[in-house]
Amino acid sequence: MATLKEIGLELGLSPATVSRALNGFPEVSAKTRDRVREAAERLGYRANRNAQRLVSGRSGMVGMIVKTRADLRADQTFMEILMGLSAALADRDTDLVLAVDQGRDPVAAYRRMLERDMVDGFILNAPVMDDPRINFLREAGVPFVLHGRDRLDADYPFFTIDNYAVAAESVQLLAALGHKRIAFLNGPVLYSHAVRRRAGYLDAMARFGLPVAEGALTHDEPSEAAGYRQAVSLLAGQRGAPPTAFICSSTLLAEGVMRAAKDRRLSVPEDVSVMAHDDDLPLLRAISFTPALTVTRAPLREACIPVATALMDLIGGTDPAELQTLTRAELVVRDSTGPAPRNGDTPWP
Amino acid sequence: MATLKEIGLELGLSPATVSRALNGFPEVSAKTRDRVREAAERLGYRANRNAQRLVSGRSGMVGMIVKTRADLRADQTFMEILMGLSAALADRDTDLVLAVDQGRDPVAAYRRMLERDMVDGFILNAPVMDDPRINFLREAGVPFVLHGRDRLDADYPFFTIDNYAVAAESVQLLAALGHKRIAFLNGPVLYSHAVRRRAGYLDAMARFGLPVAEGALTHDEPSEAAGYRQAVSLLAGQRGAPPTAFICSSTLLAEGVMRAAKDRRLSVPEDVSVMAHDDDLPLLRAISFTPALTVTRAPLREACIPVATALMDLIGGTDPAELQTLTRAELVVRDSTGPAPRNGDTPWP
DNA sequence: AATCAAACTTAAAACGTTTTGAAAAAGATT
DNA sequence: AATCTTTTTCAAAACGTTTTAAGTTTGATT
Known part of the structure; x- marks a missing residue:
């Protein structure tokens, strides 16, 4: 050498x-x-990179910590993010170091990486409300960027879609189609994006003068099985007034809802409308649903470049205040949504 | 500082x-x-780790490259391996650097990591036959350990289960129960483990004097859908002599086979026996199948410690010849396998 | 030809550790 | 008291780069 x-x-x-x-x-x-x-x-x-690292005090790597969660879907979105970030960072001559958070202390894995001078910054995803990692990294003085944000008045760099609008626009679309009983299958309320969507849904329903029945707003893991389970329960229950439309926080949930509708011999969109938020995962194409799924679309993959760029800029000294991006998901109307059915005219009490 | x-x-x-x-x-x-x-x-x-790295010439990190493949299951097994390795390496004060192989050249990602002095060695998984990565790393003089092996006479460090035995023992179990028409839903023949299992299946069938019908040995991605599709086809076809037993290369395939059997009003194990190889993934418990699935069991998680240890030993200077481990999967007989049905007495022609 | 600026090059310091070979201190033995 | 070990410490070199401050050329201008 x-x-x-x-x-x-x-x-x-x-x-x-x-x-x-x-x-x-x-x-x-x-x-x-x-x-x-x-x-x-x-x-x-x-x-010799190590010599460069010594003199520059930088490692040329950024870190990401994966929480080991029990839901299947996490893997798919995670792989998507991993690939996207990897590629985006490679373009900026930086590598991604991954560690797995084995439970316990939410910041332990971060601390460990910092102690070992492994990374110049972090990318955080799936923030919870008042995420403890944020304070930790802020106090440690380490650059970091969130994919998502843990509060509305975030003062750190982040990239997120407007999750409030995701839910509100979905309600708006369905309300415009005459739906009165719109259920919302949301993600775990632990996550801040689910909290925002919840607010968007409730506000929009209120704005259109539509009461929300008990049980019409659920929070569960984003899986086909969960979607099926909840749709079955909602379609059977609600005292004879089942939802005429479902908004799902993920396409996986929508898959389950569609199956539940089919099982009940309800056709989509004639009897019931279904829509979802779509991360645009390669193995789960909303357009391949039968009928093709109406969605608010925000490809996860596309978020990777701005996130990576923001972190590199931050490390390079850009003012954090300039590194906050809020984008909107795109509303894509396909065939799974239609006018409310005849019997759907009465709102929930 | x-x-x-x-x-x-x-x-x-x-x-x-x-x-x-x-x-x-x-x-x-x-x-x-x-x-x-x-x-x-x-x-x-x-x-200061970078100073240590400069003087020692070591980074204290090892690398793993993920191939972006289109099959869902890969994510689950990958997460399992990732978590297991992460934990095992952390115990040895080493970290895992992950990169994503964006297609093209199979060694490009490895070369890149080496060029950037990022890692002291590599862990390779899912080897294909005569895997090109092996020669590349050997020539580069970089320590590496395989989870699996690309050929029988491997001269590098590896950890693998005996995949030949996995298939052979499954056949043996079913043959002992009187089955004559045993189908094998194998993984993509691209992977060396699938090649070994194929050989184990064919040899064992021959040993028991059981011909293998055309189409009774398939190679497809390990998904529920693929299992369903192939089981439907096999149960309907085979000129009136459908398989009385299925061996599946993964529990996901078995899930699909079970569904196909149910659709045809065949009960397991009375009408058809089903068994699988089980990586023991947390979200896919063979014991939770109805009926509980008979498997050859080899928890992926458990392979991580020996793999990590072998790599660390190798980096530490241990003779590679001492770092080859071949273990056997455990045969766990549960309720999805039983005696061959009456009409199953004739082997395939 | 002298002066000045621009263009180019360099020696030395710096980054923070580990390691080598030597030296000093302490203790033991004559 | 002198000699010899053994234990303990240290100065300096090494790892390979980047950066600073100080040079030296070169070419143009007076």
Whole structure:
């Protein structure tokens, strides 16, 4: 493994000049630069990253901690994020170090990584309300970016979709179609995005003068089975006034709802409308549903680039206040939503 | 952040002595050691990992590359391995760096990590036959351990279960129960474990004098849907001689087979026996199947410790030849296998 | 030809640790 | 008291890079 010194020796230059030449500094002459480049190539030179790390105090890596949760879907979204971030960071010459949070202390894994000088910053996802990791990292003075945010008045860098709008716009679409009894199968209320969607749903329902029946708003894991279970219960119960429309916090839930409707010989969208929020996971295409699913769409994959970029900018010294992004999901109306059925005219009491 | 020099200054000692004291070298007096320890504690000393890395040439991290594949299950097994390895490595004061292979060149991601001095070694999983990564890493002189192996005469460190035996013992169990027409839903023949299982199945069938009908041995992705599809086809086809037993390469496939049987009003195990190989994933418990699934069981989680240990030993200088482990899966007979049905007496032609 | 600026190069310091080889201190033996 | 061990400590080198501050060329301008 050639070093700067060796190249310098070969060409009669100092390591300093060689370093500058290779790093494209302007004060080295074109001729010297070319000679150095050639020699470096010939000798198979590769900068020793550990030496660079020592002198720069940076590792060139950023960390992400995965919480081990028990729900299947987490894996899929996680893989999606992992791949997206990996690619986005690679473009910025940075690598992703992953660790698994084995329960207990929510910040233990972060502390460990910091203690070992492994990373220059963190990407946090799936924040809960008043997420304890945020204070920890803030106090530790470590750069971090959230995918999502743990409170409305967040003062740290984040990238998130407007989850309030996701739910509110869904309600609006369905209300415009004449639906009065709209159920909302939400995610675990533990997560801040679920809290926002809950508020969006409730506010929008109120705005349209639609009461929300007990049990019409649920919080459960995003799985096909959970969607099925809850749809079965709602379609059977509600004192003879089942929902005429379902908003699902994930397409997996919608899959379950569709199956429940089918089991009850209800057709979508004639008897019941179904829509969902769609992370656009490769194995779960809303467009492949029968009928094609109406969604609020926000590809998880697309969030990765801005998240990665924000973190790199933050590490590079950009003002955190400039690194807050709120985008809107796109409303994609397909075939799973339609006018409310005849018998759906009365709102819940 | 205190450094060795600062501690030395504080105590009137040289950095060298401080370093030795903290690393527990025997030639430093107990009194000095205690003074140093106290001062280090008081000043909040933490060794700069990058400096250590520079001088030792080691990063204290090992790498794993995830192939982005399109099958759902991969995520689950991957998460399981990720968590297990993470924990096992943490115990040995080592961290796991993960990268995603974005297709193209199978060794590109490995090369990249090596070029950036990120890791001291690699863990490889899901090997294919004559896996190109192996030659690459061997030639690069980088320590690596396989979970699995790409050929029988492997000369590198690996940890694997005996996949030949997995299939052979399954056949043996079913043959002993009187089954003559035993189908095998195998994984993609791309992977070496599937190749071994295929051989185990074919050899065992031959040993018991049981012909294998065309189509009775399939290779497909390990999903519920694939299991269902293949079971439906096999149960309907085979010229009036459907299989009386199914061996599945994964519990997910078995789930699909069970559903197919149910759809055809066949009861398990009275009409058809079903068994599978079980990685013991937390969300897919063979024991929770109805009826409880007979399996060859080899918890993926349990493989992580030996794999991690082998890699650390290898990096530490242990002879690679000593780091080859072949274990056997455990045969767990539950309720999904039973005697062959009356009409199952004739083997395939 | 002298002066000045611009362009280029370098020696040395820095990053913080580990390790080597030598030296000093302490203790034991004559 | 002198010598020899053994124990303990230290100065310096090493790891390979980047950066600072100080040089030296080169070329243009007076």
